[in-house]
Amino acid sequence: MQRWPRCYRSYHPLARNEVELNTCKTMPRAKERKQKPKGAAAPVAPILQKFLKTYQKHCTQSRTSMCPAIQRDLKSSIDREQILRKFMLVRAGNCSANTLPVSLEPLLMTIRDESYTMAREICIWGLQLTNPEIARLALFLEQKGHTNCPLTTLEIIDCKMDLWSLGRLGKALQLSSLHFLALDYCKFGNEELERIFSGLESNRRLQGLSMRYCGLGPQSGPRLGSVISHSAICELRLDGNSLQCSGALALLRPIAEYAETQRKDQPTLASAHAGNPPPLPQACRGASSTLSPIEKSSKALTTKRTSQKKSGKGGIRKQVGSLLEAGPWIVTLCLADNSIDGTGKEGERLLELTRTVTCLIKYSTHLREMDLGNNVLGETAAMDILEALRARKTGKLPPLKVTVTPRISSDTFRSIWKLSKKSTRTRKKKKKIKN
Secondary structure (H helix, E strand, O other): OOOOOOOOOOOOHHHHHHHHHHHHHHOOOOOOOOOOOOOOOOOHHHHHHHHHHHHHHHHHHOOOEOOHHHHHHHHHHHHHOOOOOEEEEEOOOOOOOOOOOEOOHHHHHHHHHOOOOOOOEEEEEOOEOOHHHHHHHHHHHHOOOOOOOOOOEEEEEOOEOOHHHHHHHHHHHHHOOOOEEEOOOOOOOHHHHHHHHHHHOOOOOOOEEEOOOOOOOOOHHHHHHHHHHOOOOOEEEOOOOOOHHHHHHHHHHHHHHHHHHHHHHOOOOOOOOOOOOOOOOHHHOOOOOOOOHHHHHHHHHHHHHHHHHHOOOOOHHHOOOOOOOOOOOOOEEEOOOOOOOOOOOHHHHHHHHHHHHHHHHHHOOOOOEEEOOOOOOOHHHHHHHHHHHHHHHHOOOOOOEEEOOOOOOHHHHHHHHHHOOOOOOOOOOOOOOOO
């Protein structure tokens, strides 16, 4: 290699390049900084710490107490660095005259101020909800499409609301993006129920409704049947009410008639198995499409449920989809402990109710679960349900889980239990360690 004289190295280009090359060879390389990949998620802990601080500030300004459950869940999520999607709002455990009340408003204001987009569920337990709280909640629910926090589940359990609050909540339900609504243990009169039902009717987003132990009587049956027929609700939980025979009959009649009509229009309809509902008959299909809107929505709902079972997720509450077609079809029906028996004047309609129930069992391709526990149906009604389950199996319809009271003969109860859908979950056996 040619060596340049020392006098040339200071200014000659080739000599200067050689010096730089030698320098690069001899000097150690600096450590390269690892760059974060584009689109990487921001750390969760600082976001939740700021959320907790803002929530505490709003509670102080509104002279209310911080919810102990929210405070605990936030700290736990910060420690584990996990996203908090469910907010449980409950009253303080040690309540006294000097204790400040827990309010919903500071939580909603914090979600708004922090633009917290990761919340999906708000559960409110045992609070006296005021009109300003319901008004802010209604505005929060009505921000459909452009809200920072698109809620999918709202639970208002054992809470007290006046007539104005229920009316405002009913109007908000018409515009909300909720997929599941629970109003368990909230006592409603006829006028209060009408305010809620008016918001549920024609709702094509809400898929699950739970009104357990709400004091629903026989007069609520026709209104419930109308709501189911004109909405996309396919999971209905009404345990612990007093619908009795007439109320349950008014609720189930349109669903059973629809199922019988669809089944008889195409008697050869059958499903291969795997829990998927067979396609709806040609009568429901539009002229320009191979599938009707109801069939498309039902197929999409079943497909999402199947995919979620494979990934360990299930239930309607976790499904997020577009609009579903309204119609009198249902997937889950819970009517346990509703004073359905053969006594009194209401008992005279037990035979008619049994016919409707068996019709629904034999013909519904959507139904997957029916709970009639803690209702004294009697041996005759139980035998009719058993025959309907056998006819369903012969017709190769999807399996159906039916729960009835054990206050019947052991043979009939055991036969119904055997024909009902069994749980697919099996416990993994521990491997024995060989010594």
